[in-house]
Amino acid sequence: QVQLVESGGGLVQAGGSLRLSCAASRRTFSSxxxxxxxxxxGKEREFVAAIxxxxxxxxxxxxxxxxxxxxxxxAKNTIYLQMNSLKPEDTAVYYCAAxxxxxxxxxxxxxxxxxxxxxxxxVSS
Numbered sequence: 001q002v003q004l005v006e007s008g009g010g011l012v013q014a015g016g017s018l019r020l021s022c023a024a025s026r027r028t029f030s031s032x033x034x035x036x037x038x039x040x041x042g043k044e045r046e047f048v049a050a051i052x053x054x055x056x057x058x059x060x061x062x063x064x065x066x067x068x069x070x071x072x073x074x075a076k077n078t079i080y081l082q083m084n085s086l087k088p089e090d091t092a093v094y095y096c097a098a099x100x101x102x103x104x105x106x107x108x109x110x111x112x113x114x115x116x117x118x119x120x121x122x123v124s125s
Contacts, residue, residue, distance in 0.1 A: 009119030022096030
């Protein structure tokens with residue numbers, strides 16, 4: 001079992017920045033690929049970014065490429081999502097997730113076994 005706790009959400013003006021954190025409970029955290037997803041009101045959950053178990057590979061949705069950066073600190077069992085140049089359309093609940101996935105490429109969504117409770121990000125125009 002892996003417990004994930006997100007933090008760092010809040011209200012920010014368009015063009016601003018936020019950094020989300022996701023702390024994992026399990027010592028084998030370093031063997032999991034990790035991802036960030038988001039869900040806006042009335043919309044389906046969508047992929048935002050993922051990072052391989054080693055941290056050597058990262059993957060982004062086209063809508064956030066160049067603005068968001070995913071990273072991980074395996075010593076702290078934590079991943080991060082640095083979000084810059086935020087737009088109102090980035091407003092959503094952001095979730096982190098863990099996948100026991102060590103193949104090449106971004107893990108398919110169905111590979112994510114564990115999810116956090118989410119943190120709200122609101123970007124005002």
